Amino acid sequence: MEPLARLGRIGIASLERLGRGHLLLLHIFSGITDLITRPRLLIAQLHSVGVLSMLIITVSGLFVGMVLGLQGFYILSQFGAEETLGVMVAASLVRELGPVVTALLFAGRAGSALTAEIGLMKATEQLSGLEMMAVDPIKRILTPRFMAGLLSMPLLAAIFSAIGVIGGHFVGVGLLGVDEGAYWSQMQAKIDLHEDIYNGVIKSIVFGFVCTWIALFQGHDCVPTSEGVSRATTRTVVHSALAILCLDFVLTALMFGE
Amino acid sequence: MSPQPDDSNEPLVKIRGLRFYRGERAIFDGVDIDIPRRLITAIMGPSGTGKTTLLKLIGGQLRPDAGTVHVDGQDVHKLNNKDLYRLRMRMGMLFQSGALLTDISVFENVAYPLREHTRLPESIIRKLVLMKLEAVGLRGARDLMPSELSGGMARRAALARAIVLDPKMIMYDEPFTGQDPISMGVLVQLIPRLSKASRLTSIVVSHDVAETAGIADIIYVISNGKVIAGGPSEQVANSDSPWVRQFMDGLADGPVPFHFPAPPLEADILENATQPPADAGATL
Numbered sequence: 001m002e003p004l005a006r007l008g009r010i011g012i013a014s015l016e017r018l019g020r021g022h023l024l025l026l027h028i029f030s031g032i033t034d035l036i037t038r039p040r041l042l043i044a045q046l047h048s049v050g051v052l053s054m055l056i057i058t059v060s061g062l063f064v065g066m067v068l069g070l071q072g073f074y075i076l077s078q079f080g081a082e083e084t085l086g087v088m089v090a091a092s093l094v095r096e097l098g099p100v101v102t103a104l105l106f107a108g109r110a111g112s113a114l115t116a117e118i119g120l121m122k123a124t125e126q127l128s129g130l131e132m133m134a135v136d137p138i139k140r141i142l143t144p145r146f147m148a149g150l151l152s153m154p155l156l157a158a159i160f161s162a163i164g165v166i167g168g169h170f171v172g173v174g175l176l177g178v179d180e181g182a183y184w185s186q187m188q189a190k191i192d193l194h195e196d197i198y199n200g201v202i203k204s205i206v207f208g209f210v211c212t213w214i215a216l217f218q219g220h221d222c223v224p225t226s227e228g229v230s231r232a233t234t235r236t237v238v239h240s241a242l243a244i245l246c247l248d249f250v251l252t253a254l255m256f257g258e
Numbered sequence: 259m260s261p262q263p264d265d266s267n268e269p270l271v272k273i274r275g276l277r278f279y280r281g282e283r284a285i286f287d288g289v290d291i292d293i294p295r296r297l298i299t300a301i302m303g304p305s306g307t308g309k310t311t312l313l314k315l316i317g318g319q320l321r322p323d324a325g326t327v328h329v330d331g332q333d334v335h336k337l338n339n340k341d342l343y344r345l346r347m348r349m350g351m352l353f354q355s356g357a358l359l360t361d362i363s364v365f366e367n368v369a370y371p372l373r374e375h376t377r378l379p380e381s382i383i384r385k386l387v388l389m390k391l392e393a394v395g396l397r398g399a400r401d402l403m404p405s406e407l408s409g410g411m412a413r414r415a416a417l418a419r420a421i422v423l424d425p426k427m428i429m430y431d432e433p434f435t436g437q438d439p440i441s442m443g444v445l446v447q448l449i450p451r452l453s454k455a456s457r458l459t460s461i462v463v464s465h466d467v468a469e470t471a472g473i474a475d476i477i478y479v480i481s482n483g484k485v486i487a488g489g490p491s492e493q494v495a496n497s498d499s500p501w502v503r504q505f506m507d508g509l510a511d512g513p514v515p516f517h518f519p520a521p522p523l524e525a526d527i528l529e530n531a532t533q534p535p536a537d538a539g540a541t542l
Binding site for chain 2: 121124125126128129130131132133134135136140
């Protein structure tokens with residue numbers, strides 16, 4: 001009986017958490033109208049969530065593109081199809097690696113920071129303090145961060161993909177001698193705006209939504225102690241990574257499946 | 259009910275039959291408290307009696323399981339969100355940690371409620387903030403960040419922020435805990451001065467008997483979820499109830515036992531001795 005009861009307890013607790021997460025999301029949405037009158041709050045968060053993540057995104061994008069250039073060249077050259085290297089690099093970046101790797105890096109860099117920040121604000125009674133000053137902490141603190149995450153992710157993914165294409169060019173054309181004209185013209189001919197680019201953008205918007213939501217919820221829902229905050233931060237990264245990879249499969253199946 | 263005029267003799271806060279549970283444990287079990295206007299009311303009790311919880315119940319951050327809390331004639335827990343926020347603008351609260359926003363300066367912290375709730379021009383905000391900082395003696399510290407303040411200074415800065423909207427009432431959560439004697443002296447002086455100067459209703463929640471009894475007009479003592487004494491401060495201070503005496507005089511043993519509930523010591527020791535020491539290595 002005991003293990004069954006424990007299983008039930010875990011189930012109920014998870015459902016309850018899911019419910020709290022959705023209520024929080026609704027509350028966050030209700031703050032969007034307030035945000036329009038205070039654009040400065042959003043700009044500050046775009047800076048800390050988006051701009052400060054750019055370095056890691058750029059460097060990672062460059063290296064991922066360079067690796068794609070190398071791997072792609074060795075495989076494609078076996079079929080004598082080196083000039084399609086540009087297509088291979090761009091398609092893998094725009095469709096998959098751009099949105100997915102950006103989201104994973106985002107969860108590690110910005111998501112964990114968001115959770116720790118909100119969790120510490122809760123632990124030091126700053127959220128409570130705002131409430132007693134008649135300021136809704138969810139609308140004032142969480143909503144700008146949520147919108148910043150949602151807006152930053154597709155932009156960061158676009159930067160990642162663009163830098164990756166340049167990295168692939170550097171290795172493929174610069175080092176391995178693929179024809180420069182072929183690299184670009186094949187890419188231009190084969191990469192489809194709808195099929196590839198729009199779908200990639202949709203993916204990164206979904207990931208931005210989910211990652212930021214998870215990060216904010218974990219911070220807001222954490223046990224307000226140092227141990228609670230550290231566990232919430234870990235949970236943010238783990239849950240985000242799982243959510244990104246599972247959702248990527250679902251989205252890919254929906255977009256490219258027959 | 260609409261807000262009552264300031265000179266009304268009705269208590270500002272009226273708590274009736276308040277019950278609040280944390281899981282199975284009753285934090286409050288039928289508490290009645292009246293907080294009169296323009297006086298300093300102290301709510302005292304041993305740690306863990308839910309004094310902070312009481313302030314959160316008054317501020318509407320927590321919901322009671324039964325009973326009512328009326329502030330200025332309004333039932334706090336029946337208000338909709340908008341009215342609750344409007345009521346909170348007339349309440350200040352000083353948190354134990356200060357709860358200053360750590361990413362903006364002392365000046366901006368004090369200006370925060372003004373910027374949120376008023377459309378005053380910058381020059382007036384500046385004057386108001388400087389006046390409130392002057393009142394707590396921190397005008398010179400306005401450009402410091404909260405992390406650069408000592409504990410006592412942070413609490414004073416938070417006090418300036420709590421009074422910047424000129425509330426009717428201010429709630430102090432353990433204002434004296436963890437303060438050095440000088441900061442403590444400053445706060446002991448500051449609380450009655452602010453209360454007199456702005457005709458504020460003050461609620462001080464504390465277990466520092468000497469300091470709190472010295473400044474309070476009315477004292478309530480809470481223990482085990484019930485009010486065990488309440489009235490004018492001299493009356494409570496001279497009460498001969500053994501509970502109140504133990505608390506006010508800081509006696510180690512009395513109606514509140516020194517020992518946390520436990521089986522007899524002999525039984526506990528013998529039980530451990532009869533257990534095989536097989537898993538002793540595993541726990542090391």
